[in-house]
Amino acid sequence: MRRNLKRPDSLAIRFLVVLSTASLALTASFAHQQKMAVTRILFNANSGNIEVMHRFYIHDAEHAATLIFGKRQTLIESAESRELFSSYVMNRFAIEASFVGGARRELALEYIGEEIDGQFLWVYQEAPQTAAIHSLAIVNMALRDVWPEQSNLVNIELADEIISLSFEGAAEMLSVELPAAIN
Amino acid sequence: MERNRYNSFLEGLEDWERAVLNRAVEEDLNYYILELSNEGGLVMPILLQLEYVDGSNEALSIPAEIWRRNSRAVRKLLVTDQNIASIIIDPLQETADADIENNFYPRRIIPSRIESFKAEGGSSLIGRDIMQDIKTELKSDDDDPDADDEQIDNN
Numbered sequence: 001m002r003r004n005l006k007r008p009d010s011l012a013i014r015f016l017v018v019l020s021t022a023s024l025a026l027t028a029s030f031a032h033q034q035k036m037a038v039t040r041i042l043f044n045a046n047s048g049n050i051e052v053m054h055r056f057y058i059h060d061a062e063h064a065a066t067l068i069f070g071k072r073q074t075l076i077e078s079a080e081s082r083e084l085f086s087s088y089v090m091n092r093f094a095i096e097a098s099f100v101g102g103a104r105r106e107l108a109l110e111y112i113g114e115e116i117d118g119q120f121l122w123v124y125q126e127a128p129q130t131a132a133i134h135s136l137a138i139v140n141m142a143l144r145d146v147w148p149e150q151s152n153l154v155n156i157e158l159a160d161e162i163i164s165l166s167f168e169g170a171a172e173m174l175s176v177e178l179p180a181a182i183n
Numbered sequence: 184m185e186r187n188r189y190n191s192f193l194e195g196l197e198d199w200e201r202a203v204l205n206r207a208v209e210e211d212l213n214y215y216i217l218e219l220s221n222e223g224g225l226v227m228p229i230l231l232q233l234e235y236v237d238g239s240n241e242a243l244s245i246p247a248e249i250w251r252r253n254s255r256a257v258r259k260l261l262v263t264d265q266n267i268a269s270i271i272i273d274p275l276q277e278t279a280d281a282d283i284e285n286n287f288y289p290r291r292i293i294p295s296r297i298e299s300f301k302a303e304g305g306s307s308l309i310g311r312d313i314m315q316d317i318k319t320e321l322k323s324d325d326d327d328p329d330a331d332d333e334q335i336d337n338n
Contacts, residue, residue, distance in 0.1 A: 044295050051297045077318050112297055124297050 033060050035147055039093070039140060039154045043129065043182050052109055054089055054123040054142065061085055061121050064146045075121055082114045086123045092141040093125075100132040100181050132183045137175040140167045158182070215261040217270070222285075226250040227278040235265040 037060070040053040058075055065073035065085045073081040095107045112124035136156065143150040144167060151168035156176065165174040193201065219229060229245040249257050261267075272286040280286065284293055294302065 040296075042295055042297075044298070046292050047295075047298065049297075051295055053296055077316070113300060115300055122296075122300075124300060126297055 033057075033063060035060060035143070035150045037143060037150070037152045039152060041095070041136075041138075041154065041156045043158070048129055049126045050095075050107060050109075050129050052093070052095070052125040052127075054093070054125075056089075056121045056123070056143070058116065058119055058121045060143065060150075064143050067146055076116060079114075082116075082121065085121070086111065086114045089123050089142045090125060092139070092145065094139045095127075096137040097133045098135040098137075100134050103131075129182075132181045133178065134181040135175060135177045137173055138165060139173045140165075141172060213263045213266055215263065215267060217259045217261065218256065219259065219272075220256045221250065221254060223279075223281060225279055226254050227280070229259075230273045230275075230277060232271040232274040233261075233263070233267055234269045234271075235263070236268045237265060238268075239265075 034057045036057070038055045040051075040055070042051040042053070044051050062073060062075045065075060065081060065088070068088055069084060073085065075081050075085060090109065090111060093109075095109065096104060097107055098104050107127040109125040109127045112126055114124065115122045138154055140152045140154055142152060144152065151166060154165040154167065154174075156163040156165070156178075158178070161179070163176055163178075165176060167174065193204075196204065217231075226247050228247045229249060231243040231245065233241045233243060235241070243261075245259060249259065270288045273280055273283075276283065
């Protein structure tokens with residue numbers, strides 16, 4: 001082993017270099033895409049709103065937006081592109097709340113805005129909370145209709161714990177029972 | 184009654200204790216004991232910002248050695264000329280603190296991400312790429328003045 005390190009086989013190294021360049025060339029068009037997004041859901045006791053914050057890698061979102069809208073989208077420089085992308089995200093995300101007492105209703109999530117923060121694009125939505133909620137059913141297909149391997153993590157942030165739902169594979173709608181009803 | 188109790192308290196003191204008490208009464212300073220607890224487990228320097236009643240500020244850095252005897256809870260005595268109005272721990276968020284809710288005395292409501300986005304209008308320099316801003320199309324006179332107010336449809 002030690003002898004090998006001292007006198008490396010130059011042919012083997014050259015072969016390795018050729019091999020790795022070949023694999024780089026193959027993956028170049030997909031380079032840097034993370035295909036992961038995170039959505040935070042927060043029950044804000046101060047404002048009485050349910051806040052939804054979607055976080056995408058700009059790099060992913062830009063590729064996807066170009067694919068979806070058929071025209072090159074530049075999310076960093078164009079607010080119009082960002083709003084277009086935001087509307088796409090909102091059309092593929094929904095929360096159905098089950099209220100204490102048996103009623104089930106889709107939350108009327110309202111668009112608040114979008115924001116670039118470093119390498120991330122954030123899309124904000126919120127809805128007023130009208131009654132105590134005991135469970136949620138969530139649909140999150142954002143970018144998952146573009147790339148099957150896209151995975152979306154949804155974190156439901158409660159007072160002392162975070163419940164995570166992972167949208168990957170065939171998951172389209174996931175439900176979660178909250179440990180205690182949220183008023 | 185209280186005066187008698189005070190006198191007997193004075194009599195019970197050692198000489199050096201009486202000297203300390205007299206000096207403290209003469210100096211008329213403010214004494215604060217801060218009780219700090221380590222919730223996360225990682226010892227960090229304690230960076231404090233003290234705001235006095237006259238509005239002036241003072242920054243105070245306590246090295247991480249303060250945790251050497253007890254890594255869970257410490258107490259720190261502050262002696263100040265003025266009354267303290269508020270204390271903030273780590274005001275610039277320089278330490279590895281995951282929860283800023285408990286960093287304020289008196290306690291404050293920390294705005295959520297969406298609330299602070301609404302408050303600042305989301306156009307802070309930090310989030311902007313000024314190199315890209317140069318490509319923004321310039322507005323001409325015949326542009327619709329209401330164009331900025333356009334909201335995209337929720338449905």
